[in-house]
Amino acid sequence: MLEILTIEFMRNTLLAGVLVALGLAPLSVYVVLRRIVFVGAAVAEISSAGVALAVLFQVEPFAVALVLTLLTFLGFSRAADSPRLPLEALIGMLYAGGSAAAVLLIVKAPRGEGEILNVLFGNILTVPQPLLWAMAATFAVVALLQFVASKEFLIAAYDPDMARALGISVNLWNTIFYVALGVAVAIAIRAVGALMTFTMLVAPGASALCFVRGLSGAFTIATVIGVVATVAGVFASFWLDFPTGPTIVAILAATFALSYGYAAMRGA
Amino acid sequence: MANELVSVRSVTVGYHGRAILRNLNFAIERGDFMGVMGPNGSGKTTLLKTLLGLLDPLEGTIEMRPANGVPLRIGYVTQRERLDAHFPLSALEVAIMGRFGMIRALRRPRREDNEIARGCLRRVGMENRAARPYRELSGGQQQRVLIARALAGEPDLLLLDEPTNGMDVEAERAIMELLLGLQQEKSTTIVFVTHLLSAIEHFARRVALITRDGTVVIGDKAAMLAPDNMARAYAATET
Structure with missing residues (x-):
């Protein structure tokens, strides 16, 4: 059963998946509660446009994707508090604009298609060792930030007026939250692709919120769901000869369906 | 003057440069139990947010007077x-x-x-x-x-935005009695915004009435609830 762990690239796959789960699953609670679930999808498109741009101009794709992702999230942090337009309109336009830009840039980039596909669908099986270290460091910082800034992140999201009345800067903490989210998403997309990143940014939090009674429990349960689904997905894909990323995504989707069904039966 | 907790002088409040209430001059006194009333959309919440510091006044000054040199602490009860x-x-x-x-x-x-x-x-x-x-x-x-x-x-100052909105009479009474008890217990200054006449009528000591012409009149409850003042706030414009 554990022969999978004797194969180096499968060990790396498992490690990459677990790191992404540890990094994104706790964030997914806020992503769901802040109603920004499609940010992940929009940012994936922006990221792929960034990669296409980088290929076109022959510069490092990840650097361009990271910069564009961070700029997008910084834009979200400013727009999150705007009374002019619902945030989802901005997310929708970024999704559409990012998709169009990616396609148009691919057309002009002679070697772009393969790299774009790698960003969009990722390949958890081929995560290089240096990227694993970068992921571990990045997600550790993001997790630590979430822990120490829990009260600021909570009140800025839950009751911005109250936060301001208490002298807590909502703009500052929204910016810090979105930058942390942006960095985590950028590195996760680079490692495991847009589909798994997007799902990990929604499913664990959405599943946990179906049955928890307190917020601190939601972070713990979301993280457990993310890690367990990832480990189960890696093993299942190995035994059943399925692609790993989509297997993890399918397990996360099934977990959400069960959680949602449980909540519905309970009348929550 | 010595008893003033908040002093509002020549203040105009509004959003994005658009004035909603003009030339406001009033004081909130220590131990006050004041109701702010006016028709829907008259600017009650805007006034509250300006007092809280969530909105800057378009003109004028709002002075918070700390007690014993300690900065004034404001508690805010948002609309639930x-x-x-x-x-x-x-x-x-x-x-x-x-x-x-x-x-x-x-x-x-x-x-x-x-x-x-x-x-x-x-x-x-x-x-x-x-x-x-x-x-x-x-x-x-x-x-x-x-x-x-x-x-x-x-x-030191508790500001409440529509604390009894959507409640039945019993629940409204329970909340207002709770506030009154808190005020008496520790002399906390309480200002609440409401569009419900009943909350003002039964519980407020002083009333800030937002009139149709965008000013605020403050006085004792009996004077503020007199028909001529009510007409300044609520009477329909004659056509």
Whole structure:
């Protein structure tokens, strides 16, 4: 059963998946509660446009994707508090604009298609060792930030007026939250692709919120769901000869369906 | 003058440069129990947010007068409908937020903050529901938790936005009596905004009346509820 762990690239796959789960699953609670679930999808498109741009101009794709992702999230942090337009309109336009830009840039980039596909669908099986270290460091910082800034992140999201009345800067903490989210998403997309990143940014939090009674429990349960689904997905894909990323995504989707069904039966 | 907690001088309030209330001059006195009333859309909440510092006045000055050199602490009770029911927070988790302004950045609440928040829930009669999900409480119970949250910040001035909105008569009475009791217990200055005449009529001591021409008239309840003043705020424009 554990022969999978004797194969180096499968060990790396498992490690990459677990790191992404540890990094994104706790964030997914806020992503769901802040109603920004499609940010992940929009940012994936922006990221792929960034990669296409980088290929076109022959510069490092990840650097361009990271910069564009961070700029997008910084834009979200400013727009999150705007009374002019619902945030989802901005997310929708970024999704559409990012998709169009990616396609148009691919057309002009002679070697772009393969790299774009790698960003969009990722390949958890081929995560290089240096990227694993970068992921571990990045997600550790993001997790630590979430822990120490829990009260600021909570009140800025839950009751911005109250936060301001208490002298807590909502703009500052929204910016810090979105930058942390942006960095985590950028590195996760680079490692495991847009589909798994997007799902990990929604499913664990959405599943946990179906049955928890307190917020601190939601972070713990979301993280457990993310890690367990990832480990189960890696093993299942190995035994059943399925692609790993989509297997993890399918397990996360099934977990959400069960959680949602449980909540519905309970009348929550 | 010595008894003034907040002094509002020649203040114009509004959003994005558009004035809603003009040339306001009034004071909130220590120990006040003041109701701010006016028709829907008259600018009550805008005035409250300006007092809170959430909006800058377009003109004029608002002076907060600290007691014994300690900066004035303001407790804010938001409209409970504005809070997102998807957040799975217990009553205690909501109440402890009132302490967040007193805890340094990047520090988590300590046991002492927990105890103070629990004590505030006790003061509003909600201690036995501290662990219950906030979203599963009744409207009146949620309002009590929000009042406890504001009290947890140990405020000198408590500002409440429509504290009895959407409640039946009994629940409204219970909340207003609770506020009155809190005011008497510790002489906390309380200002509440409402569009409900009943809350003003039965409980406020002083009344700030927002008139149709965008000014604020302040006085004793009896004077403010006189027909001529009511007409300044509520009478329909003759055509």
